Amino acid sequence: xxxxxxxxxxxVEVEKLKAVTRKTRPVGLERYENSGEHSxxxxxxxxxxxxxxxxxxxxxxxxxxxxxxxxxxIGSGDRIVYQALSDAEKMEEKDSxxxxxxxxxxxxxxxxxxxxxxxxxxKTPDAKxxxxxxxxxxxxxNIYDDxxxxxxxxxxxxxxxxxxxxxxxxxxxxxWSIVEKRLSKAVEAGVL
Numbered sequence: 001x002x003x004x005x006x007x008x009x010x011x012v013e014v015e016k017l018k019a020v021t022r023k024t025r026p027v028g029l030e031r032y033e034n035s036g037e038h039s040x041x042x043x044x045x046x047x048x049x050x051x052x053x054x055x056x057x058x059x060x061x062x063x064x065x066x067x068x069x070x071x072x073x074i075g076s077g078d079r080i081v082y083q084a085l086s087d088a089e090k091m092e093e094k095d096s097x098x099x100x101x102x103x104x105x106x107x108x109x110x111x112x113x114x115x116x117x118x119x120x121x122x123k124t125p126d127a128k129x130x131x132x133x134x135x136x137x138x139x140x141x142n143i144y145d146d147x148x149x150x151x152x153x154x155x156x157x158x159x160x161x162x163x164x165x166x167x168x169x170x171x172x173x174x175x176w177s178i179v180e181k182r183l184s185k186a187v188e189a190g191v192l
Contacts (some may be wrong), residue, residue: 003105010103016074023080024141024149035070035078038137042066046133052174055125065119065130068112072097080149081135082159122170132171135164136179143182147191157192 018036026033043066050059070078075096079085085093097116101109118124122131139160142150150160160183169176186192 006103006105007108010100013100013103014071014074017071020070020073020078022078022138023153024138025145027141027144033137033141035073039067039070041137042130042134045136046130049133049136049172049175050129052172053125053129054171054173055128057126057129061115061126062130062133064112065115065127066133068097068101068116069119069130069134071100071116074100080153080155081138082153082155082163129171132168132175135167136175139164139179139183143186143191147186150192157187160192 015036017039018034020035022033022035022038024033025031026037043063046062046066047059050057050062072093073096076089076093079089094116098109098113101112101116103109104112118127119130122128138149142148149155161180164179164183165176168179183192
């Protein structure tokens with residue numbers, strides 16, 4: 001019973017992720033996406049694109065990574081991927097994540113902290129694929145929103161290609177091939 005109480009407390013706590021505003025707007029909407037929506041969206045994307053991973057992956061682990069990867073934003077907020085985080089900002093996010101996960105029973109907290117660290121390191125096939133999928137929705141948001149957040153945050157074409165080429169192709173070369181073509185069309189159309 002005590003474990004269930006802790007899990008219920010955690011479920012209520014992570015509702016706060018829905019109040020974290022991101023830098024892109026969902027396709028067709030004028031408002032900004034929240035981190036809860038982003039986590040759901042990338043988890044769904046991973047399920048749909050799992051067959052295009054460069055290496056064999058465990059989709060259950062990938063989905064877990066994607067559902068918890070932004071929980072640290074509850075205390076630290078969202079930061080745009082094109083700007084490097086300072087050591088202090090990284091520590092702030094990790095501390096926030098630990099505070100949130102430590103509500104859970106210890107065995108669950110440990111599992112999710114390890115998955116988050118694996119995601120952050122981005123070295124295993126599961127983490128590489130999860131990181132590649134994490135990049136997809138923000139790109140589509142910008143492509144279908146006239147480059148709104150790219151323009152608002154002064155993100156250059158070179159930044160978009162450099163950051164996303166590395167992250168996406170390391171998890172799925174096939175996915176990057178398609179996304180790269182869409183980005184090139186966005187450049188031709190003046191979106192990027």
